[in-house]
């Protein structure tokens with residue numbers, strides 16, 4: 001029975017707790033703040049496209065204002081010069097808020113083992129979910145967002161006491177790497 005059919009029947013009622021209702025609303029309307037600095041950002045954009053349709057999870061409303069976002073999505077390498085900007089935006093987001101580190105660069109610096117690139121954003125802001133890959137596929141990012149939703153369901157927000165700790169969950173890759181389906185030839189065969 002859909003919600004419209006249930007509402008048409010005036011005799012029906014639901015019993016729940018206020019906390020469950022609030023968390024249900026939160027999990028179904030996670031609004032990401034995209035901090036996309038490199039190629040992972042393209043996969044992030046693809047996740048919102050019609051092929052993957054992030055709207056099915058209620059998380060397609062990208063907000064470019066921290067006051068309207070509750071999920072910081074860091075996609076790509078973060079240079080030392082950009083780090084204060086990242087921290088400032090994170091601090092400006094209201095609680096409760098969550099952080100996804102998307103891709104090898106955001107989580108570890110990736111192949112950019114240089115003095116100019118941050119070797120893991122979790123040294124500077126708390127990360128809840130790490131999405132692996134270079135870049136991660138859109139399905140893997142969705143796994144990360146669903147992990148956040150499960151956390152919201154179970155978390156019992158706001159926490160009964162103290163500050164919430166970063167959850168530091170690592171998503172498993174969702175696909176097996178297969179061999180190239182078509183043999184590649186270079187130049188004349």
Ligand code: SF4
Pocket residue numbers: 038039040041075076077102103104105106110133134135136
């Ligand atoms: S993890 Fe790979 S795809 Fe993502 S920003 Fe780094 S180099 Fe680009």
